[in-house]
Amino acid sequence: MTLCINPNCTKPENKQDNRFCANCGSELLLAGRYRVIKQIKSDNSGCEYEVEEISNNNIKNLQTLISNDSQEIEYFHQTAEVLKQLNHPGLPKVEIDGCFVYFPRDKTVPLHCLIMEKLDGLSLDKYLLDESLLNETYPPENHSKNKNIDENLAVNWLQQITEILQQIHNQNLLHLQIQPANILLKQNGNLALIGFGKPRINKQIPLLLLIFHPNKLIITLYRNLIFLL
Numbered sequence: 647m648t649l650c651i652n653p654n655c656t657k658p659e660n661k662q663d664n665r666f667c668a669n670c671g672s673e674l675l676l677a678g679r680y681r682v683i684k685q686i687k688s689d690n691s692g693c694e695y696e697v698e699e700i701s702n703n704n705i706k707n708l709q710t711l712i713s714n715d716s717q718e719i720e721y722f723h724q725t726a727e728v729l730k731q732l733n734h735p736g737l738p739k740v741e742i743d744g745c746f747v748y749f750p751r752d753k754t755v756p757l758h759c760l761i762m763e764k765l766d767g768l769s770l771d772k773y774l775l776d777e778s779l780l781n782e783t784y785p786p787e788n789h790s791k792n793k794n795i796d797e798n799l800a801v802n803w804l805q806q807i808t809e810i811l812q813q814i815h816n817q818n819l820l821h822l823q824i825q826p827a828n829i830l831l832k833q834n835g836n837l838a839l840i841g842f843g844k845p846r847i848n849k850q851i852p853l854l855l856l857i858f859h860p861n862k863l864i865i866t867l868y869r870n871l872i873f874l875l
């Protein structure tokens with residue numbers, strides 16, 4: 647199955663090999679390379695999808711943005727530029743042409759699209775919910791009934807995420823959604839940060855706070871991870 651990403655399309659499911667949506671006529675092969683195979687999340691400001699690159703069957707993530715807010719659009723494209731420049735195992739890679747604007751056939755809603763590397767792993771919120779994983783990683787005597795985990799592991803995770811955040815802060819990019827659902831535990835035990843491309847610009851943030859944003863984010867991260875301790 648191939649999905650149509652036109653937000654106004656009432657029948658987005660298409661046959662796999664369709665080039666255009668049978669319902670609304672929109673192009674299904676995005677940027678001439680990707681077909682959308684699964685929707686992961688959706689809200690008023692855009693959707694997250696899994697896409698397949700048809701030339702090599704690689705699976706990637708697509709984040710779309712529906713917005714007329716110039717600041718949100720600018721932030722979205724700024725995120726793409728930063729991820730294009732960085733090459734860190736804890737961050738999704740973006741290819742040079744991984745950010746583009748897509749116009750559905752009706753041209754009513756331009757969609758800003760960001761294609762990112764799909765990082766595999768288990769998000770920390772799901773990790774904490776799965777008691778069997780906790781038992782597997784650390785024997786029951788090392789954590790209490792409320793699923794606390796080993797302090798050394800929590801500190802190790804905090805150090806890893808801080809190092810990843812430093813990478814994006816060096817490029818003047820703020821993530822602003824540091825939370826367990828956006829942190830993946832990869833099979834090699836290292837963490838990765840996801841949830842990019844979803845602008846969340848708090849226009850009420852005073853300039854002074856922005857100047858000191860690294861500390862603010864570290865405090866936010868700490869507050870989100872402290873329950874693990």
Ligand SMILES: [Zn+2]
Nearest residue numbers: 650655667670
């Ligand atoms: Zn359609």
